[in-house]
Each structure stands twice: as C-alpha cells, then as structure tokens.
Amino acid sequence: MTAGKRARRVAVAGFESRPQRAGHRRLVLEPLDGGRRSAAAPPRTSRPRSMAGYLLMPRPKDAVKGLLMPFTFGLAVAAGAEVTAHTAVRALIVWAALELLVYPARYQWNDIRGFVADQHHPAQRDRGRLPGPVERARARVTASLTVALARLALVAALALTLPGLHLTGTLAAVTAAVFGVAIVYEALRAKGTGRTSTIPPPPRPALIALWVVVGAGYVVRGMTGLALAVDLGRHPATAVSAAVALWAFGIAFVTSRWVLESLAFAASEHGRLTWTARAGQAREHLLALVRWLPQRLTAASPADWAPLRGRTSPAAPWNLALLVAGTAAALTGSLLVMPGSAGHALVAAAVGAVTTAAVILLPWRRPVIVAAGAAVQLLVPAVTGQPRPWAALLPWLCVMAAHLSFSSRSLSTMGVLPGRLRSLAAVPFAALARVVVGQTTWDVIREDRRGPR
Template sequence: MPSDPRELDILLADYEMLREDERSFVAHLVQAFAIAIAIVALLGGLVAKEFLESDSGDVLARIPDGALIAAPLLPLTLFVYLLSLGPSTILRAYYGRHLERRIRELVQQSTPPMPSLFELTVGVNRLSRGASAVRLLLGFMMVLVLIVFCTIALLMLLNVENLALKLMVIPFYVFVVTVLVWETVRLNTRGRELFEKQVQQLRIDSADSLKPREKLEGRGIVSYLILPRPGDIAKWLFFPAGAAIAILSGSSSAPLWRILVMMVILELLLYSARYQINDIRGISEDIKSPQAQLRGRLPVRNWRGEDSQETAIWSSLAVVGLRVYLAFALATIFGADMIRWTAIAAAAILISAGLYEGLRGIERLTYVRSPNALQLHPKARNAGWALIYFVGAGYAIRIVLGLCAVPSPIGALQFVLFGGYAHFLGIVFVSMTWALEGVSFLSKRPVSSIPPVYSQTVLEKPHLLLLSRSLPWRTGRRYALTPISAAPAASSLQGFIDPVPRAAKMLEPRRWKWMQLFSAWSLSAAAAGACAGALLTFSWAPESWEPWLIGPASGAACSLLVFPYLIRRIIPATLISLIIFAGIQVSLALSYAQHSLNRLEWTLVASGITGWVTLTAVTVMFLPMTYEKIVTFVPQIAAAARTIATRACALLIGHSATATIIPSEPDKEMPSAKGWPNG
C-alpha cells in the first residue's frame, strides 16, 4: 500500500492529463509536419516552373535575391520548431513509462503485469530498437524529405547573383541543416541518456537557490570564441609593418581597405583558428596549469560552473571551420589575387602549425610513456629545444605576408633578413614568457628552509622547464622535481603560486652571469640584432665585404649589451649600446656610402634602425616583467579604458548615476609570495 493514500489518486490524475497532452501533441505535430511538407512542395513546384520557362538556362533568374534567400527559411523554420519539440516528446515518453510502473506497483498487480501503453508505443516508434519495417520506412521518409529540401534550397542559393550574400547564407544553411540532422539522430537514439541527464539536473536545480548566480571568474566560452588570444594582439603589428615597408620601398601602393581585409583574414580568422586548434590539443595541460585562469585558454566550465569539455571542444571546432570558410569567402569577394594570397597564408600557417604540434606531440608522448619520471627524457629535451627555436616562425610568416601584400622591389635576401629578424624577435619574447610560466610550476615546501620544488606536471611541457632553468637565479641547480603526490597541498600552501612580487629580484642585474649568454633569449636577441645591422649594410655598402662583417656583428653585440651581463644597470646599458650602435653605423655610412640613397635604401635604413630600437625596447621592458603582467597586459589596457570612460561619464551625469549604469568591479586579491627564498 502507498505511504500516502492520496498518492494513487494524484498519479492517476497526472496520468490522465499526460494521455490528453499526448493526444493534443500528436495532432499538433502532424499539422506542423504537413505544413512543412506543403511548403517544400510549393518551393519544388516554383523551381520546376521557372526551370521549364527559362530559355537561357538561368534558372530562377527572374526571382530577386532576397526571395531566393528567404524562401528556404519557411520550411526550415518549421523543421527546427519540430526539432524543438523532440526533447519534450522523449521526456514525456519516459516519464509516462515511469508513471505507469509506479501505478502498477501501487495497485499490486499480479504477474504477469499488464503491458504499458507508453512502453509499447516507444518500442515501436523509436529508431534505436523499434520494429524493423517501421524503423526503415520512417528513416527512408526522413532522408527523402531532407534530400528534396536540400536540393531545392541549394538550387535557390546558387542562383543568388550577389556573391557576398551567397557566401554568407550558404554556411548558415549548412550549419542549421547539419545541427538539425545531428540532433534528430541523437534524440532518436540516445533518449535514455537525455532523460537521465534531465532527472539529475532537476535534482540539482531543486536544491539550488532561485537567486541570481554569481558571475564565474575567468573568460566565458563566447568571449573566447570571438577572440581566442586577446593577449597576442601585439603580434598583429607585424603584418601591417611588413605591408608598410613594401609600400614605402616601391612606387606602387595599396588601398588601406585591402590591407585591413588581409589583416582580418590573417589574424582574426586564420591565426585565431590556429590558436583554437592549439588550445583543443592542449586542453588537459591547460586545465592543470597553475596559472590556468590567467592564461585564458579554452574555457571548459559552463555558466553553471560545471565541467563541459565536450561542449567546449565541439563549439570551438565548429568556429574553427567557420573561420576558415569565412577567410576564403572574404577572399573570393575581392578577387583572384586575394584568393591566392589567402591560400599562401593558410598553407604557411598549416605547415608551421603542423611542425609545432608535432614537436609538442613528442613532448606529450614521452611524458605519457613515463609519467612517474623525475627528469627529462632525452627525446623530450631535444623536442623542447627545437620547439623553443621554432616558436618565432609565426612572427616571420606575418611580416613576410605583409611584404607580399604589395608589389615592391625588395629582393630575396632582404625578405630573408626581414623574416629572420621577426623570427628571432619572436623567440626573445616567447622564450622569456615561457621561462616565467615555468617558474609558476614551483611550489613552496612546508619547511621554509627547504627550497621550492617543481611539480612533476612541468614535464608535460619540457620547454618551460628548460627555459626556467636558464634564469639568472639558477633555478635548475637549486630546485628539483617532485612527484605530484609529494607536492604541497593547496589548502595549506595556496597551491602553486606565481612569484609575481619576486620579479625584481628574479631578474636582478647582479645575478646575471656570463653563462647566461647561451640562453635562448640572448642568442635570439643577438641574431635579431645581426639581421637589423645587415639591413643597414644593404644601404651603406652592398658590394663591400668589410661592412658585412662589421654591421651585423655590431648589431648583435649591442643587442647583448642591453642585458645586464657587463653593465649592471639596465638604463645606462641601453644608452651605451645605443650610442655604440649608432656610432658604428654612422661610421660605416660615412666610409662606404658612395651615392645618395634611393627609396628602397632609405626604407631599409629606417627598417634596420626601427628594428634594432624595437628589439632593445622589448628587452628593456621585459626584464622587470612578470608572467602575470604579461598575460594580463590586454585586460589591464581594457581596465584603463573602462576607468577613463567611467570618469568621463561621471563628469557628464554625476557619480551617482555613473555608479548605477557602470557598476564598479571588486578588487581581486593577488597571491602572496611571502616566504620565497632569495635566489
């Protein structure tokens, strides 16, 4: 007997309403499906009529573009509406089955039990295990209707005369039809999973408060999909710099809009898609990173704060495909030259991404094969060093594509020098960033006299360990690796922390040793300085061999002089290196320049000087930087812009009204580095 005598009456009343709702729903479903089929038939008749009456072979030529684009939306909207009813149908069926079983238990029905209407109906109609004839017939009809609709819609869209509109609406229809088919199959084959998931979610929601949820920290998935790497916006300067050099060096010029379109294709579409693939491949490592929130990689938590890696990955892959399509669609609108340039850019990015991910794959594979190791495997070490010296390829690709964007008299060797400079400048920046990121894998020990240790997870990224051990405070000689199980607990030691407040001492000039000349950033800075000096040599004496020794050598030596190896104070070292470099180049110009410089040579002079000054400025600004400041550079700029806008708004409408429409953000506490030992 039921614990509550009224339970059976309540369940019977619920069951009666469920049956009535089922009958109304079926009638509604049949009507909507009939209307959709009728619209598809009307569109098919329209296409057939225009095809028969067309003399020139241009089918649907008399129909406006807007009508051709909007017509397939009518049946498609009904199909999507029918799909939206699918989850309700699945939940109603499974709820009815549970309801019938509970009623049978309460009435204590004898064996064998009476068959359940809902169970019989679901068993016949569902695609996963229904009757063979019904299942095949239903699947055949659904596929047939889909083929007819897609054929009619494709024929209409292909006859749209406006190329831009055609390229915009085709991916929209492809996306909607793909989701429609995918969700239809999923609902008809995974109904049990849907019902169980909704029941579990209902239990969670029942215990949840109805108050508004607090905003989760970190980036959301929408923000990420729009711009995956906001911290890498500085890289966007290399392409326009290359285009500017090409324009200044030759007599031809390119419209500004063309350069902007190329920049959108390269950075916002192609390279953003490449970054998304990189984040998908490294999603497990990014989750375990001590600075996962600061890094801002692919978000794996939804608005409820629940783990949703599958949804995040599929969403990111869909946007990757959309970005690649939009890149070539946008290039198609602007002609064959833009298509050719886009294809070259995509091929270069694909090759560099393949090499990069191949090296990262070697690093990951060695870690997977020996997860308990406490030292680097030789293959991982070699792959790590190769990755370090390859990572600047993206910078070189950008500046070379900028040089190719406009016809110019720049020669092959000059292309190599420009690309080499950008490549090595990129290594300087990335290697220092990676070194500081590697430091974030250090963890304090319970006893303050024991130096910190690396978490074993750093072996998943050997390049970080190799670079962080090259820092002046000799991390590699003092700090060893420790197994994950032996690392300090997050509750007692605040987990892994970034030694942000230690930045000044970590890069303290008095700790720099001559052996650090062989670090990745030092060697790359010397190579970049040599490329800048070689560009100047082209202008002073392209045919004499002495300047080709003095010019690049002076650029390399003066670039190294900025680092606090010899002169311990950074500002005096920078001024001295600048004076020496300028003096040598002026001497070469006075000694070997035999004619007035032409437009190309003046451009090379300006490029060489700007390149060397940029390299020096990057080095000087980077020395006191921390990993947190690097990865939050763009958010800090956004915060500054917000502050300026808030103050300007306060001047116009007052502080009270401003505080209402622009609420202030709470201050976030930064982790403390108290207790870190001196280097």
C-alpha cells in the same frame, strides 16, 4: 637500498634540490647561499573567462603579436617602398584576416588539443584558455571547433567576394603557412611533453626542436607585411636576413615567456623555491628552461619575480636567439635602405651584434646600451652617406625595445600593460563608456570591478 639512498642530489641554476620520499614528484630548490626565509605569497586568482568571451578572442594576451605585420609593412614604406592605395587596402584586409580569423582559429586548435592539460594547470584561470570543466569537454570542444572552422570559411569568403584585390593566393599562402607551422608544433609538443615529472626535464631533441619551431610564426606574420610592400623576389638577401631576424626574435620572445610561465609551477617556502609538476600536465617545454634561471629568488612570490631583469646565462635560448635577432635585424635595416651595398650591411651587422651582446651581458645597463647602440647605428650611416638612417635603425631598435619590455615582466605582469600606460590608455575609453551607460550604471560597474570588500 632505501628510497632515501636512491634519491639523488642535484643543483639547478644555483639552487639545491633535496631528496624526496619515493613516489613524490616535487623538486625543492634551496638557495645555496643560505637565503633568508619568507612566507610564501598567496596565489592570485581571477575570474574565469566566459565561453563567449573566449570564442570572440581566444588569446587576448597575444594581441601584441598582431602588431608585427603592420610594423614590417610600415618599415618597408619608411625604407622607400612605393605603396599605392590599392596595396594599402590589400595589406589592411590581409592583416585583419590573419589576426581576427586565421590565428584565432589556430589558437583554438591548440587549446582543443591541450584542453585536458590546461584544466590541470595551476594558473588555469589566469591563462584564459578554452574554458572547462573537463566534464563539459564535448560541448566546449564542439563549440570551439565550430567557430574555428567558421573563421576559416570567412577567410575563403573574403577572397571570393573581393576578387579585385587578388587576395586568393595571399590568403591561401598565409593560412597554409600558419597551419603548417602549427602541425609541426603540435607534433613536436606531443612527442616531447607529457613524459616525465623530473624538474628540470632533460633537453631532449624534441624539446629543442620545439623551442626552434616557435619562431616560425613570427616569420609568417612579419614576412607577410614585408612581402605586401616589397618584391622580395628581387631582394633575396633582404628576405633571408629579415626571415632570420624574425625567426630568432620569435624564439627569444617565446622562450622568455615560457620560462616565466614555468613559475606557475613554483612556490616560495621560507626562502626556498619549490617545483611541483606532473607528467600529465605536459609542460616539459617550459620546465626545461628553468635550468637557466638566475640563482636567487628576489621577490616574495615566484609570480612577482622578474628573473630576466638580471643577468642570465648567455647560453640560455632567449639570449642566443636575441643575439641572432639583433644582428640580423641591423643587417635587414641596412639592406632595406641600401639593397646593393654589402659593405654597409656588414658594418651594420657587426655593430648590431656588438651592441646586442652588450645588452645581454650587462643587464643593469640595458637602457643606456640601447641608447648608445642606437646613436652609433645612426652615426655610421650619416658618416658613410647611407640614406634614411632612421629606417635602417628601426628593426634593431624595435627588437631591443621589445627585449627591454619582456625582460622586465613577471608572471603576474606578463601580457599586462604597465600601470601608467594602462591608465593613460583607459582615460578616453572610460569617458566614452560613462557617457554611453550613464553615470549611475558606471558607478555600479566600477564597484563590481573592485569586488566585495
């Protein structure tokens, strides 16, 4: 039997794959509806990160995750938790340690383990991971490992030098939780990736477990903020619902981000979506998600495509997780303001589930549905006499706002503020920088940023 006869034809997310010659590892997905042909967009490149910049902040695009702990702390305060100055200072120091020391060290470990695969990633420059090249692996890994260990040593130093704040137990628990999750994640990733070039790879148990485990880090961040403001031991139902909401939100956020990252392995060739990946790139946890992508490529380039803006399968991991997150977030909000009211909590959970399902099933009406859902969730507590309705609404509303944001992203805009918001945020910093460096130097910096013409 010839290689051509042995090749199989498969359909993935509304695209048809063409059989390739023996030895080829490229899957070509063609629109089944005979889509228009257009030339592939040229790949985008950016300047590689410096080693110093990486060591200072390993994952700048993940900085938004650092808002989760202060958000949950503030949510508890809005719900009526009594917070003293001592508690606020403890929370601030724990937050700084978590986001500036513990998590960067964890990211550095992840990048050390994935150093070789990252160097062969098609978007290696844009991802900003541990800088290469592979030939300098020893120096790069040694430097990163040294800084990571120094960060963890600083965590211990904080606890020892500030005994009055009683940070030892909290920082030890947070660090153990972060690296406990990391160990499980790295073990699952090692087991589930680097084994096949098939696109999409089969969703083996290790990959599914990996999709589930990624949400645990959000539990660590969010529950830390909540526990610093509320005695969760006295409110176990609130603790469980909050943990479920955070975990599910983490799964929704990460899997939706991963499916966008998978587009780095795609190209558009005259209206066709083609996938090219090698087993050694160890990206099965991303590429297994492409089976749930929409049917049509609606942009000139995969990097500019925002596939989650439209409707995706309700069975997609990000949608299933979002449904759980929305339901549990509404329940958590109710339990925070009225811990002993099971009736109010059940009503809030039901409203949260229905409105979240509508957001998933009717993507073209998402902003309207979120606004309507928020109005209903404010009205119900007002009618039933529930205190602090805004505080009860906040968990669900923030989950939906985050979904509206990341569902509108493409590979090229992921981790980047929208243009108008970025411009507004840059105005005061630009004015300050101009004063500090001087007008002449500032003009040169701006010209250098624009690049050669």
